[in-house]
Amino acid sequence: xxxxxxxxxxxxxxxxxxxxxxxxxxxxxxxxxxxxxxxxxxxxxxxxxxxxxxxxxxxxxxxxxxxxxxxxxxxxxxxxxxxxxxxxxxxxxxxxxxxxxxxxxxxxxxxxxxxxxxxxxxxxxxxxxxxxxxxxxxxxxxxxxxxxxxxxxxxxxxxxxxxxxxxxxxxxxxxxxxxxxxxxxxxxxxxxxxxxxxxxxxxxxxxxxxxxxxxxxxxxxxxxxxxxxxxxxxxxxxxxxxxxxxxxxxxxxxxxxxxxxxxxxxxxxxxxxxxxxxxxxxxxxxxxxxxxxxxxxxxxxxxxxxxxxxxxxxxxxxxxxxxxxxxxxxxxxxxxxxxxxxxxxxxxxxxxxxxxxxxxxxxxxxxxxxxxxxxxxxxxxxxxxx
Numbered sequence: 001x002x003x004x005x006x007x008x009x010x011x012x013x014x015x016x017x018x019x020x021x022x023x024x025x026x027x028x029x030x031x032x033x034x035x036x037x038x039x040x041x042x043x044x045x046x047x048x049x050x051x052x053x054x055x056x057x058x059x060x061x062x063x064x065x066x067x068x069x070x071x072x073x074x075x076x077x078x079x080x081x082x083x084x085x086x087x088x089x090x091x092x093x094x095x096x097x098x099x100x101x102x103x104x105x106x107x108x109x110x111x112x113x114x115x116x117x118x119x120x121x122x123x124x125x126x127x128x129x130x131x132x133x134x135x136x137x138x139x140x141x142x143x144x145x146x147x148x149x150x151x152x153x154x155x156x157x158x159x160x161x162x163x164x165x166x167x168x169x170x171x172x173x174x175x176x177x178x179x180x181x182x183x184x185x186x187x188x189x190x191x192x193x194x195x196x197x198x199x200x201x202x203x204x205x206x207x208x209x210x211x212x213x214x215x216x217x218x219x220x221x222x223x224x225x226x227x228x229x230x231x232x233x234x235x236x237x238x239x240x241x242x243x244x245x246x247x248x249x250x251x252x253x254x255x256x257x258x259x260x261x262x263x264x265x266x267x268x269x270x271x272x273x274x275x276x277x278x279x280x281x282x283x284x285x286x287x288x289x290x291x292x293x294x295x296x297x298x299x300x301x302x303x304x305x306x307x308x309x310x311x312x313x314x315x316x317x318x319x320x321x322x323x324x325x326x327x328x329x330x331x332x333x334x335x336x337x338x339x340x341x342x343x344x345x346x347x348x349x350x351x352x353x354x355x356x357x358x359x360x361x362x363x364x365x366x367x368x369x370x371x372x373x374x375x376x377x378x379x380x381x382x383x384x385x386x
Contacts (some may be wrong), residue, residue, distance in 0.1 A: 006051040009039045016040050032039065065109055072102060073113045087258055090114075091285045098281075099263070105227075107285075134372070136326060136354050137244070138170035138205050138235055143300050146235075147171070147203035148248035149193070151184060151211070157265055165275070166192040167255060168200065169248045173299035174288045175200055176251050176327075178279045180272040186213045186222035191225060194310050201304020203232045207245055219338045220323065220383045228321035228359065229314060230307050235324040238352070244326070254282075317383065323357040335369060335377075342379045344369065357381060 008029055022036045029036075044050040049282050074094045080088045090111050094104035105112070140146030150169060153164030162286040164184050169176040177200050179192035206227055206322040208214040214223050216238065220369055227234045237244035259278045282297040291299045327335055329349055344353070354370045369377040 004054070006321055009051040009208055012036050013040055013043045022092060024053075029271055034373055044298055056292070065113065069102075069105060070113050070117075072097065072100075073105070073110055076100075077114065077119055083257060084293070087254065087286075088297075091279065091287070092258065095278075098263075100197060115140050133328075133350065133352060134369075135244070135352050136372070138207070138324075139337060140205075141250055142305060143170055143175070144174040144201055144203055145172060145208060146205045148207040148245045149196075149198070150209065150241055150245060150248045150252060151189065151213075152252050153184065155256075155260065155270070161268060163268055163271065164188075165255060166196065167251055168193075168196045170203070170296070171247055172202065172291070173296045174247070174277060174286070174291060175283050175296035175300060178255065179273040181269060182268060188221045189213045190226045191310050193223065194307050197230070197307040202230055202232055202272055202307055205235045207235045207237060207248075209245060210239045210241060215338075224323060224383070226310070226318060228323070228364075229319050231321075233324060236326065237307070238326050238328050241328075318359060320360040321361065324385065325355040325357070328352050337367075338381060338383065340379075340381060342367075342381075344377055347371075348376055357383060359383075 001326045008031070009150055011032070012025050012029060012035075014021065016036065022033045022040075024243070025031075026033045026036050039051070053384065073093055075220060076093050076135075077088060080092055080096065087264040090107040093110050102131055118200065142180055147168050149166065149168040151164055151166050154162045156162050164181050166179045166181060166189060167176065177196040179187040179195050179379060181192050208223075212235075213221060215221075220234075222232045238257070248262050255275075255278075259275070263274060265274065285295060287293050287295055288299075300340040325337055327337065329335060331342050333344045333349060333351060334345065335344050335355060347368075348371050351371055357366065358366050364380050365378040367381045368375050369379070
């Protein structure tokens with residue numbers, strides 16, 4: 001006795017070919033005469049699977065992306081994959097399509113195109129593993145608490161035109177800013193920092209490396225003074241440890257590989273305009289796992305604090321404020337800071353310490369050295385011309 005639908009269809013056809021009437025077959029199999037005629041008509045001796053039936057549903061999806069758009073998406077993806085530093089996700093593909101003058105499909109549609117094509121994600125680089133020595137990194141859990149900034153350059157346009165890019169990023173929201181400057185003078189970089197703060201707002205802390213113009217041969221200069229007058233704490237990572245500013249370093253790679261090397265720029269003005277467009281796209285579209293999949297624009301909290309114009313910056317250093325330096329103490333027990341070498345106690349050898357310069361403290365003992373929040377040494381130090 002046939003049990004499955006395919007077996008019933010084969011039995012009906014076999015009996016009809018043997019000469020049995022459609023009415024008798026339909027009655028014994030509890031089917032209609034029309035059903036019998038349908039499967040007798042579909043019988044195909046050359047096809048072993050004729051009785052299995054065809055899938056039901058529309059032959060063409062009404063909202064299927066045109067083949068030409070899918071081809072463009074996959075072509076852009078292939079070009080991005082060829083660059084090991086390029087972003088290759090849906091957001092990066094949408095940005096590239098926009099540069100080509102093509103209206104990109106929704107991000108979810110791009111992801112589905114990649115899935116259908118079997119395009120797998122590029123393996124992530126292994127994160128840097130700490131060596132077991134505790135590092136006193138400032139915590140930025142909310143937007144506006146900690147920014148990282150770095151000066152990229154010099155880079156060159158066609159014809160040898162030189163420029164620098166001051167890149168800044170918020171650790172919590174990943175909101176980024178780019179300012180293009182023709183040189184790395186203190187005045188240019190300070191002006192670029194104010195322009196960035198007009199868009200991003202003032203942070204509580206600004207993490208910097210120890211290169212010029214942040215730290216000069218004579219000590220701290222205009223950039224640090226600007227921060228202090230704006231109520232921002234300059235925070236300097238250890239020398240020769242750029243990964244301590246890893247978030248902005250990663251954004252520098254994105255700026256260099258995904259933006260600067262992907263376009264041609266006629267002038268510095270053209271470059272600055274396109275850099276602002278790239279900044280806007282990044283903040284409005286790129287999604288970060290660290291912020292729960294939100295874009296930087298979606299992760300912003302409250303009204304950002306606006307900066308004071310650079311022209312209103314008072315002369316000299318403010319009476320209050322603090323500057324922070326993270327340093328690693330080696331076997332010689334020396335804390336090297338602003339052209340000075342201060343001897344530290346044995347208890348902090350092979351440890352990171354935080355040196356806090358307090359402008360409100362008397363000159364004697366205005367530098368406090370802390371390990372895990374406890375003061376382990378004090379010293380006197382000058383900043384700039386003070």
